[in-house]
Amino acid sequence: MDISKISTLDRASVLHPFTQLKEFASGKMGDPTIVTGGKGVHITDVTGQRLMDGFAGLYCVNIGYGRTEVAEAIAKQAHELAYYHTYAAHTTEQLATLSDRLVRMAPGKASKVFYGMSGSDANETQAKLVWYYNNLRGLPKKKKIISRERGYHGCSVFSGSLTGMSFYHDHMDLPFGGVLYTGSPHYYWNAEVGEDERAFSRRRAAELNALIEREGPETVGAFIAEPVLGTGGITPPPAGYWEEIQAVLQRHDVLLIADEVICGFGRTGAAFGSSLYGMEPDLVTVAKGLTSGYIPLSGAIVSEKVFKVMEDGADRVGSFSHGYTYSGHPIGAAAANAVLDICERDNLTEHARTVGAYMQQKMTDTFAQCDIVGEVRGVGMMSALEFVADRGKKTRLDPSLKVAARISAAARKRGLIARAMPHGDILGFAPPLVMTTAEVDEMISIASASVRQVMDEMAAG
Structure with a gap:
């Protein structure tokens, strides 16, 4: 391999994410x-x-790296059928098998899985599902989504808006409308003097309740959160946090979106972070560990509660008008099944x-x-x-x-x-x-x- 040539080609042609562009282009930060x-x-x-x-x-x-079982599953699927879409009820064996696995293992009462390619697009899907769900229920104003300061939910237009860190918004015309923010669950920096973890959790829940009541419960559709803050600082929730937060959401008929992109598939020592912390989400976002990063794939897992509304509204509104060219890609599904096999076996x-x-x-x-x-x-x-x-x-x-x-x-x-x-x-x-x-x-x-x-x-x- 010609290292100098690859470095030159890269510097001249690749737009790298989260990179100081001028320093990289000038060579100040060295070679890639x-x-x-x-x-x-x-x-x-x-x-x-x-x-x-x-x-x-x-x-x-x-x-871990170098698991040949996943490479072999990808190759086998590519030889058999490299691609077909999932529009109009088309499927593959790998996709049906994976979806059944995810519905059975997901936290809450899961019903269906919609697929994308990244956590960002999965959270875009979750936002659309919240809006769709409330439109079908005859609640057209119930659309705002509450996120948390320091929460991370992606970098696309709406998922980037859901991300509660300003440097993801700066110079990008974000956040987009319809997003509200409530306080971070980080006890170390945000607790008041003499306040223990449970008291802090109750205060954060009271602040969320006040925000919903100030905005009007009829305008708030969902609350999105990672079970454990990831990019915002790898911060587990304080004692009693999810118990207090969920009580507020249930009081005001607000859906809970659990962003399990980082926490899912064992990282917390439980199958999902939601399971570890007693969360009962209405929508669950998965990616990353689903394929161990070996190939892009994400999922928006929909609860029975949400899907029943979608199903009941179908005769009135027609087809579910959302999807991507690569939704449910057969190679992605094959990789995910191979990864889950390894997770279970080992x-x-x-x-x-x-x-x-x-x-x-x-x-x-x-x-x-x-x-x-x-x-x-x-x-x-x-x-x-x-x-x-x-x-x-x-x-x-x-x-x-x-x-x-x-x-x-x-x-x-x-x-x-x-x-x-x-x-x-x-x-x-x-x-x-x-x-x-x-x-x-x-x-x-x-x-x-x-x-x-x-x-x-x-x-x-």
Whole structure:
């Protein structure tokens, strides 16, 4: 492989997401990382460097890299039937099988699955379903969707609007109308003095209730949330949070959309985050771990409650007028079935629960008393370190110091990919679910050395 040629072609022709375009185009940020392979929890670049992927791609490579069973399932389906659409009741064996599996395993009372290619388009679908559902019920004003500050739900026009972080909106003419925001469930930064977790959860629920009543319950159609905040900081909910929130939603006839794109398929140590936290969603969004990132596929899982309204309205409104060329793509379905087979055979959810518990304890033991770490948090195979200037006073760091980004860069030089989260000085970990305890030890050892390096640099001025 001609590395120089590939780098030149890439720099000249690829519009990279979340990349400083001028710095990349000018070469200031160096050449692109050309990834050539992967096995287990590691990827390899074109120079032969082997990197432990402490973030599973983007939370998605649950089964690890290099699983030939999935490649074989993709190839087999491509040889048999590479593509056909699912419009007008066309299907394939793989799609019907996958849909049955998802309906049976999904949280809540699931009925049907609509397919797309990404979590973003799945949440676009969820918004349309909320509007459609309430139109069919004769409630044309009940359309607003409430999201949360720091929630992440995608980057397309409406899903990007649902994302509750302003830098996803800046210069993009977002958020779009019809989206409201309520407070983040992050207890560490948002709790009042003397307020325990349950009191904090009750206050957040009261704030949500007040928002709905202020807007008018007849105008609010749904509430969308991740069981565990992902990109907004890998933040598990405080005690009693979902119990309190769901009581408010039920009081006002507001649908609950559980965005399980990150949490689903074992990452929290449960099949779904909703299951872990006692959520009963009306709509469930899945992607990422559904195919372990091996091929694009997403799903909008529809409850019996919502589908019954859609079914009853069909004679009046005609066909369900929503769909994509690649909805229910047979290769995507084949890949998903192969991934779910692996998850079941290898009991990866249980593995994530036990190894995840080890990882959480090891993170706490290593970092809880570190002067620069304000909070160690996580659940299952997700963890985060929140860096602060003063742990006792909970003083935030000067953003210009870019502490988390520097620690992430130091870890990468030592062979570990850990993510500097985009909302604050936070270092995130979400490794493949197949990671072993020995690999957890290695990951945390590298992270610890990297934290110490940056602390020493800061002390030296």
